[in-house]
Amino acid sequence: MEAMAAAKPVIKIAALCGSLRKGSYNRGLLRTALELSRESISGIQMEYIDILPLPMLNTDLEVDGKYPPVIEAFRQKILEADSILFASPEYNYSVTAPLKNAIDWASRPPNVWADKAAAIISAGGGFGGGRSQYHLRQIGIYLDLHFINKPEFFLSAFQPPAKFDGDGNLIDPASKQKIKEVLLALQAFTLRLQDYIFSVLF
Incomplete structure (x- = not known):
């Protein structure tokens, strides 16, 4: 069993924050x-991808099929x-402007989101960012992003007991466990999706 676990392929996850x-x-x-x-x-293997440096979407910045270096x-x-x-996070029942901007840049031809697995986590008031998640799933349909359905992770951040410390770090053990479950589900779904795509193509 240990040999089989060691042979599991390593998947690369790009992590993006809408705030x-x-x-x-x-x-x-x-x-x-x-x-x-x-x-x-x-x-x-997870990497945080900072969307702060991205300019607002403007197709005038596309020259001869090339994008500015930061976009490339x-x-x-x-x-x-x-x-x-x-x-x-949820702004006005939807995803944030910076996140939508990043999504739109990466969807420009050729769409680099296509055929990738995805998951969403969110924290906020009330519904915990749930409305933004549902809107993001809708956006993903056109992008050919394939979201895991379960487990879902919505964290109501302002109800006691405290879920975060003063620096915005998550301190709630139950929430940490739920995030782990999301990552395991994303890992398993990514591998299944890759196997399916490979079988269709080859």
């Missing part, structure tokens, strides 16, 4: 996910990833 705020709780969720991927889950670098990171983990 640009340093103390963002959603960014705190991603820090927990990165920590879990390093310390307690084998077969995952971002698109390459998404292309190289096997799957995507979104931390998606």
Whole structure:
């Protein structure tokens, strides 16, 4: 059994946060996910991809089929990833402008989101960012992103007891365990999707 586990392929996960705020709780969720991927889950290589440097979408910046270097670098990171983990705060019942901007840049021809597995985690008030998750899933249909259905992770961040410390780090053990379950489900689904695509193509 140990030999079989050691042979499990390593998948690359690109982690994106829809909030640009340093103390963002959603960014705190991603820090927990990165920590879990390093310390307690084998077969995952996760990288946080910063969307702050991306300019607002403007097709005038596309010249002779080329994008500005910062956009090219971002698109390459998404292309190289096997799957995507979104931390998606909710603004006005939807995804944030920075996240939508990043999504749109990577969807420009050729669409580098296509045929990748994805998962969403979110923290916020009330519904815990749930409406943004449902909107993001809808956007993913056109992008050919394939989201895991379960487990879902919505964290109501402002109800006691405290879920985060003063620096925005997740301190709630139950929530950490749920994020681990999301990562394991994303890992398993990514491998199944890759096997399916390979069988169809070859």
